[in-house]
Amino acid sequence: MAFDTQYRDPDLCRRLSERIRSVCGREIRIMEVCGTHTVSVFRHGIRPMLGESIHLVSGPGCPVCVTDQGDIDAVIAMAEMERTIVATFGDLMRVPGTRSSLRGEKARGCDVRVVYSAADALAIARANPDRQVVFPGIGFETTAPAVAASVIAASEEGIPNFSVACSHKRVPPALEALSAKDDAAVDGFLLPGHVSVVIGLKGYADFFRKYAVPSVAAGFEPVDILSALLRLAEMIAAGSPGLENAYGRVVTDNGNPRAREVMETVFYHVDSAWRGLGVIPGGGMALRDAFSGFDAFRRFSAHPTPAPPPAGCSCGDILAGKALPPDCPLYGSACTPIDPVGPCMVSSEGTCAAYYQYGGL
Numbered sequence: 214m215a216f217d218t219q220y221r222d223p224d225l226c227r228r229l230s231e232r233i234r235s236v237c238g239r240e241i242r243i244m245e246v247c248g249t250h251t252v253s254v255f256r257h258g259i260r261p262m263l264g265e266s267i268h269l270v271s272g273p274g275c276p277v278c279v280t281d282q283g284d285i286d287a288v289i290a291m292a293e294m295e296r297t298i299v300a301t302f303g304d305l306m307r308v309p310g311t312r313s314s315l316r317g318e319k320a321r322g323c324d325v326r327v328v329y330s331a332a333d334a335l336a337i338a339r340a341n342p343d344r345q346v347v348f349p350g351i352g353f354e355t356t357a358p359a360v361a362a363s364v365i366a367a368s369e370e371g372i373p374n375f376s377v378a379c380s381h382k383r384v385p386p387a388l389e390a391l392s393a394k395d396d397a398a399v400d401g402f403l404l405p406g407h408v409s410v411v412i413g414l415k416g417y418a419d420f421f422r423k424y425a426v427p428s429v430a431a432g433f434e435p436v437d438i439l440s441a442l443l444r445l446a447e448m449i450a451a452g453s454p455g456l457e458n459a460y461g462r463v464v465t466d467n468g469n470p471r472a473r474e475v476m477e478t479v480f481y482h483v484d485s486a487w488r489g490l491g492v493i494p495g496g497g498m499a500l501r502d503a504f505s506g507f508d509a510f511r512r513f514s515a516h517p518t519p520a521p522p523p524a525g526c527s528c529g530d531i532l533a534g535k536a537l538p539p540d541c542p543l544y545g546s547a548c549t550p551i552d553p554v555g556p557c558m559v560s561s562e563g564t565c566a567a568y569y570q571y572g573g574l
Contacts, residue, residue, distance in 0.1 A: 248562025413468025489529030
């Protein structure tokens with residue numbers, strides 16, 4: 214059976230949605246933690262299939278969106294330094310800092326380049342030994358192993374002009390932070406497929422033991438998402454929470470041991486500021502002392518400092534599941550994909566961008 218036929222089968226999607234609606238005896242709120250899930254839910258028209266009982270809310274699943282304003286400002290400050298090249302993923306270019314953006318600094322003559330991987334940034338450092346090359350490490354456990362591998366390569370090859378501004382985040386501590394809030398109103402979590410490939414289902418074990426919130430790892434095709442939502446609805450209706458895997462063709466209990474080994478060799482866990490969620494204990498990563506020479510924050514003394522979010526922007530509340538994009542007074546008027554005010558409208562995985570593209574506007 215072809216992949217698209219198997220995981221996008223309209224009849225199977227209809228049957229799954231009917232079963233979901235039949236299970237729900239009350240209104241429930243399920244958070245799709247991953248930004249890619251948010252986009253897939255919109256693209257495939259899943260929300261209308263669920264009826265009025267199930268409410269899907271988007272969470273802090275976009276790594277660019279949850280990066281704290283102070284981290285963005287620090288990277289912009291590095292771009293302004295002489296003989297420095299900032300090599301970054303493209304979705305970070307337009308994220309507004311307090312007074313500028315990487316795109317704005319590039320327009321002013323700073324050397325800011327879009328790359329597709331940390332390995333590309335390392336190649337730029339090799340080709341420009343007289344320049345300092347900074348790669349902003351933005352991402353979850355999904356991208357952190359590749360960034361860690363680039364740091365190891367730079368160390369082994371003796372490339373001293375490469376450094377990483379590490380703002381990597383860890384998903385399980387964010388789930389704990391969301392569940393610990395007094396106003397937490399999430400009945401279940403749709404766990405991110407990409408992150409789960411790396412950390413495995415066991416990566417969420419500590420969180421689940423502590424809070425016992427129904428949680429299911431899911432893929433990104435319609436059948437994947439609906440199958441996971443059905444299990445969540447069944448667990449919630451039965452009052453029997455579980456930690457389950459509905460993405461078995463990719464996700465295992467142990468994840469990718471080699472990827473975790475590389476990541477843990479270079480990074481250690483630190484408290485980290487998340488946009489919308491505040492400082493989360495163990496919610497971030499930093500370079501170990503053995504690789505401190507590749508720490509851009511240390512090298513340039515451009516440490517992130519607290520900075521206020523853009524005036525009027527509700528991105529923080531949206532990332533915390535407290536608001537939907539249309540609730541923001543700037544959404545669709547002062548803040549659009551062409552002229553974004555907050556990061557949730559910038560990234561392709563941002564909730565506001567998904568709502569704007571697929572939600573009627």
